Amino acid sequence: MINKNHLEITVISWGATIVSLKYPDKFGCVADVVLGFDNLESYINPKINPFIGCILGRCANRIRDSSIVIKGTTYELTKNDFGKHHLHGGTKGFGRQLWESHIDGCSVVMTYLSKDGEEGYPGAVLSTVRFKLMPDNMLEIGIRATTTNSTIVNISHGSLFNLAGHDAGKEELMKHKISLNCDRWTFADYTDPIPTGSIRGVGGTIMDLRVPKFLESYIVNLRKLQVPPGEGYDHNFCVTPNWHGGNAYVAQAIHPKSGRVLEIYSNQPGVQFYTGGRLCNTSETGNNSASAYNDSSNHEEEYKEEKAVDEMEQDVAPEGELQKFISGKQGARYVKHCAFSIQPQNYPNAINYSHFPCSILRPGDVYCHDLIYKFGIQLANYM
Template identity: 35%
Template sequence: MPISKDIFGKTAEGEAVTRYTFKNKNNVIVRILDYGGIITDIIVPDREGKMEDISLGFDDMEGYAKSGYVGALIGRVANRIAGGQFSLDGTNYSLVVNDGPNSLHGGTRGFGKRFWEASVDGNKLSLKYISPDGEENYPGEVTLTVAYELTDENELIIDYTATSTKARPVNFSSHGYFNLGGHGSGKVYDHVVRINADSFLPVDDNAIPTGDIRKVEGTEWDLRSPVRLADRLEQVPGGKGFDHNFNLSLSGEKRLAARIEHPPSGRWMECHTTEPGVQFYTSFYLQDMAGKGGANYSQFGGFCLEAQHYPDSINQPSFPNTVLRPGETYRQTTSYTFGVSC
C-alpha cells in the first residue's frame, strides 16, 4: 500500500511534525516522523492474529521532547565518546558532555532532535539531514540520508548513506525500544534472547569500553543460545542488566545479529545488519513515565538492538574505524523482521 501521511503535532516552537504510515499486505503498520526519524509505532500480530503495538512511544511531541532517544535516529556519533574528547589528524575536539563525563548520542541536540527533509518514492520513505560544520562541535558538513521500506515479509529495512566535507567520526543507529508483549505490557523478563556474537566489550564505571575484546564463553554475556531474560539479568554484575556492545563479524555483509522471542504471544523479531556491533540494552535507565495510550513505562520495560560501530571507537585504535573522510561514502543496512511462532 502507498505510504500515507498526516500531521502528528507541533514542536514547542510551533513547527508542524509530519507522520508517515506504512502498511503491508499483512496489515503490519509502521509509523515514522520527519522529526528525529522517530519510529512511533510498529503494529504486528500475535499467534491469535491480535494486533499490538510493540514500539514504546508517546501520544504527542511533548512526550518525545522529554524522552531523550525513544525511537529516534542517533548521530552524528551513536553511543558514548569518553570525556567528550577526541583527536583527529592532529586536532583536538571537545564535545558537549551530556552523560556523566561522556558525550552521548551526538550531544545535547543530536539527529533525533532535528527536522529531516522527507520524500516518498513508492513504498520507500527517505529522510535527509545536512549537519553543518561545527554542529555539536563536530568537524565537517555531513549529509545523511536514511531510507525506510516495509516489505510484505514484515521486514523493516533501514538504509543509511552519508558523506562529509571533512574527516570526522560517524556512527549512526536507530534507537527503537521494543516490547514484544505490547509496548505497555511491563517488564521484558519473559523475552528470550539470542545474539550471534562470540565476544563483547567490557565497560568501566562510566560505561566506556575498557579496550578489551572479551570472549562471551563462560560469562553472563554468552547469549549465543536462547536465554530467558528473567534468568540472566540478575546474573549480570552491577544489577543494571545489559547495556553492552556485542561484536559481530567484520565482513560488512548483512547477517543475523540477534533474535528475540516472546513465548506468551508467539511474537519474535530479528535484527540483521552490516554493522560490526549491536548494542543490546535492557532499559535500566528507562524512567517511570507515561507512554502512549495511557501506558506506564519503567525500568526493564523494553529492550533496544542498536546496530552500530563500537562505542568510543575514535579513542580506541584497536576498534573498527569510524572516521569518514571527504570522497568516501558511509553505508549501512539494518533491518528488523517481525514474525509469529505457532
C-alpha cells in the first residue's frame, strides 16, 4: 500500500505481519521504520522472531500460570513465557499462522479461523483484520472476531518501531520523545511482568509519561536502568478515555532529528509500552520451542522449517546463552533497546481479575478493536 505522500506499507499473510513501513523525514529522506526480516524463513522461526510486526492473539500479552476459568471450567493454555505463563496466544498463536487474504478496494483484508482447543482455548474464533492506508497518512487496522463458545479474546498488533530507521539502533531510540495518555498503570513487581491486580497512579513516578520526555531521561543507560524490572519498559498502562467514547488518543512518539512523528489511537482500555529489553531473548520456554516449531504442520508453507533452522543457525545463540542481536532486514543487527512497541489492548491477565475490563467474548457478540497509526512530520521542535 502506498499513498501520495510516499508512505509505503508492506504486509504479508504470515501472522498478518507488517514487514516494512517507509516514509520520508523532514529532509525528504525515506527510511523503513519497523523491524523485520528479509525472508519468510526468519519470520516462521520462533527462535529468531519474537512476535515482530505480527498480530498478537488470540489473547495478547500474558496470562499468569497459563490457566483460565470460564463458566466454572478450567482451561490449561500453552506455557511459552518464563516456563509457566502464556504469552501472545502461545507457540502457534495468531502471529504464527497463515491468514487468508484478499484486496478489497483500498484495503487488505486478512482472515483466520482458530479452531476449538487451539493452544488450549475453548471455542472456535473467526478473526478478520483490515489494513487500510488513508491519504492523510493514517494506517487503520480494524480487528473483528466472533466465537462459537465463550472464550477470551484480546487482539493487538506488535510492530516494533524506530523512527530514525529500523537499523538506527539503541542510541537513536534513546533520542525519541514518548508520551502516553495514561494516568494509571497495572502494577507489576520487579521479578514478574504480569500485573498483580493493583492499579496505581503514575504521578510522581518513573511511570508518568504524560509529558513528552526523551527515553534517555527515563532509561539512564543500558548498564543501570531506572525502569523496573530492570529490562526497560514492558508494562501495561490504563488509557485515559475521551468523554465521547470511541477511539481515544493513546500515545505519541517523536524523533526530533528526523522530524518523524507517530500518533496512536485505539478503543481499547489499556496499552502495553515496550522498549525492547527482552528483544534478543527469543527462545521460548515451557514447551520446547524447537519441538513446537518442527511439529507445525497446518500449512504447506511450513515444509521448509527444518531447513530454515539449519540456515539460520548463525542467528541463534548456542543453547544456554543469550543472543547478542537478531539479524534483521538488509543486514541490520537488532540489539536490546533498539526499538519500541506501543500495543493498545485489554489489561494483561484480565481474565483472572474481576475488577479488570472483561476479556470474555461470547457467542453472538463481536470483538471490535480499531487501531490507528498516524504518521507525520514535525519541522521544528516547539516543546
